[in-house]
Amino acid sequence: MKFVHFSDTHLGKKNFKIDEREKDFEIAFKKVIDFAIDKKVDFVIHSGDIVDTGKPSYDSINFLVSQLKRLKKEDIGFFTVPGSHDVAPDGTIISVLDRVELLVNVGSKKYYKSQEDKVILRGEVYKNVFIAGMMGKRSKIIDFYKKLVPKFEESKFKIFIFHHIIHDISEKFGDIPKEVLPKGFDYYAGGHTHTKYIAPYEKGIIVYPGSSEIWDIREKEEKGFFYYDQKIEWIPLKTRNFIEIDIRISGSPEQITDKILNKIGNSDGAILLIRIKGKLTRGTKSEINRNKILEMAQERGYLFANIYLSDLTNPDEEEIDSDEKSLDEIERDYLKKKKYSGKNLDIALEMIEIFGKKMNQTDLEKATKEIIKMGELIEDKIN
């Protein structure tokens, strides 16, 4: 028995609004499907977040359907559960694709049956493998896990697919203690965290492949997926290169522009992120010649360049001692000061990313609250 396990492919994600970045996510997805077909695996497991939004574009849907059809033609099953990103208020593309039999959503409501204070968990037997999963529920999740009683069927291998982070990975952002995962499976196929993680559990193993592309510039680890054939093997995926340069300088807008231009080397398609720290001795930040810098970066072979000036102090301001803090840490510190913590902090950071830092504090708080409320309302509808 052979299978491929991947996760968090986020089709439709488009960092910096660059078309090529959307393609990068498709390329990563296709590489996994190519591999699965080449190795003639029995089936494919995806642990959720196939697409980046609950309402994916027709381009994303077309691409996804074409890849699932390739598997179908080779008689390779595709098993998944809806991830947090796959879901819209009125449903999920995952259940549509299940209906047309291009994949199997083992997180569908039909696999769960309440019985007194327990929930009987059923699954599918496919090529002598039992595959079950956890529905895309977000609230009271620990209690729900505790109630699960798997109804195993005759099979030589048992897989449980889920889209929650165990506390061992992150005490802060974790959803569940691993001890609530139903016992008796051989392979626990996890998703949601974008970082690779493996740990033994009971008689089986917990496996998170992480995301298949760099979804957020804070994700710096190698991307890839797992291939199971008697033993488990990590298959790396070559992803878009991100190059980050920190420049500490004090000077005029012209001096800063020149300094940046001097720092731009050659590249074959990387994304360049330049962070400027220091003090502007005269003029304004807008006088730094962004266009010239971006043109130069493109001439030198970069796909895209972005310049961050929030650590650059204006001539009339006190210089802030930002140490060597990353942008992420600065945002995080700021939000913590505003009493964000745990999941809300995470959501707020994601929203800052999404809304391009244009949202003010009140709107951000309002939107965060709305999102949390919406999450609780919609989760009954998604399975």
Ligand SMILES: [Mn+2]
């Ligand atoms: Mn994800």
